[in-house]
Amino acid sequence: MSNEEVKVLLDKIDITKIEDRDAQEVIGYFEVLDLISENHSEIDITENNLKNLHNLYE
Numbered sequence: 866m867s868n869e870e871v872k873v874l875l876d877k878i879d880i881t882k883i884e885d886r887d888a889q890e891v892i893g894y895f896e897v898l899d900l901i902s903e904n905h906s907e908i909d910i911t912e913n914n915l916k917n918l919h920n921l922y923e
Contacts, residue, residue: 897918
């Protein structure tokens with residue numbers, strides 16, 4: 866898949882409708898990476914922030 870195809874796929878996915886735990890984790894991982902990518906200059910690398918990012922999409 867191209868980057869654009871992956872973006873379209875991830876934009877259309879509703880994580881609450883995915884029953885497979887592994888798939889939920891993969892989608893959550895990409896959502897956190899997207900959040901970090903868009904806000905990296907505003908996110909301090911602290912233990913608390915890393916834990917919060919980890920807990921966002923569990």
